[in-house]
Amino acid sequence: MAAISWKWKDAGTTLTALEQPALPAERTMTHRIGYLIGSLAHDSINRILATALVRLAPSSLELVEIPIRDLPLYNRDDELEPVAAVTDFKRAIEQSEGLLLVSPEYNRSIPGALKNAIDWGSRPWGHNSFARKPTGIIGASTGAIGTAVMQSSMRSVLSFLNAPQLNAPEAYITFDPDVFGDDGEVKDDGTEKFLRHYMSEYAAFVERVLSLTAPGHVGDQD
Numbered sequence: 618m619a620a621i622s623w624k625w626k627d628a629g630t631t632l633t634a635l636e637q638p639a640l641p642a643e644r645t646m647t648h649r650i651g652y653l654i655g656s657l658a659h660d661s662i663n664r665i666l667a668t669a670l671v672r673l674a675p676s677s678l679e680l681v682e683i684p685i686r687d688l689p690l691y692n693r694d695d696e697l698e699p700v701a702a703v704t705d706f707k708r709a710i711e712q713s714e715g716l717l718l719v720s721p722e723y724n725r726s727i728p729g730a731l732k733n734a735i736d737w738g739s740r741p742w743g744h745n746s747f748a749r750k751p752t753g754i755i756g757a758s759t760g761a762i763g764t765a766v767m768q769s770s771m772r773s774v775l776s777f778l779n780a781p782q783l784n785a786p787e788a789y790i791t792f793d794p795d796v797f798g799d800d801g802e803v804k805d806d807g808t809e810k811f812l813r814h815y816m817s818e819y820a821a822f823v824e825r826v827l828s829l830t831a832p833g834h835v836g837d838q839d
């Protein structure tokens with residue numbers, strides 16, 4: 618895939634270019650989707666959910682994790698000379714055709730580690746890596762409302778970042794260890810059917826967003 622080089626400038630300083638992939642002239646049927654897990658815990662239930670989603674996704678999606686654990690805390694002072702973890706993260710977002718956010722809810726909002734990653738990806742001003750990426754938001758919690766409030770917060774953030782979002786179906790998962798195996802096996806037929814449906818709807822949404830050709834839809838760098 619050919620790459621377009623671009624640079625960001627601030628106060629007269631030209632920084633190392635990140636590469637942004639050109640959109641293919643002819644889209645293939647397979648779309649590369651980056652997924653972010655909002656938990657750093659080694660036994661995260663959201664990591665288990667993500668593993669299940671990868672298993673149940675249609676073959677048109679190639680799902681690749683974009684890790685967030687090595688990112689430093691966001692600091693505007695470091696925007697112009699970011700460490701490799703930041704440039705790698707932004708590149709991975711930009712090279713994804715869509716993004717899936719699989720996250721717990723912390724104190725009725727987005728976990729700090731994930732919000733930190735999104736903040737890095739949104740900067741520097743004018744180089745928001747999330748712009749126009751078709752996104753899906755899903756999460757598991759031990760509580761009854763299954764990350765609903767986190768997802769509401771996330772929708773505000775992604776709206777500001779100009780990232781189109783799958784609106785329906787919504788997916789609020791109350792985690793039951795009897796339903797999810799550690800390897801992502803889903804042992805309940807109804808849950809498996811729902812998650813398979815969610816991923817099919819997400820794949821269709823990605824296809825719709827990527828097939829739009831209106832001027833301004835592709836090629837901008839906001």
Ligand SMILES: Cc1cc2nc3c(=O)[nH]c(=O)nc-3n(C[C@H](O)[C@H](O)[C@H](O)COP(=O)(O)O)c2cc1C
Nearest residue numbers: 656658661662663664721722723724725758759760
């Ligand atoms: C700091 C913190 C805040 C939490 N806040 C919420 C919450 O607001 N809503 C909720 O349903 N569960 C909450 N929980 C419980 C999580 O649902 C539970 O810890 C879950 O396992 C986290 O997902 P993970 O295993 O993928 O890390 C919270 C947990 C922690 C550690």
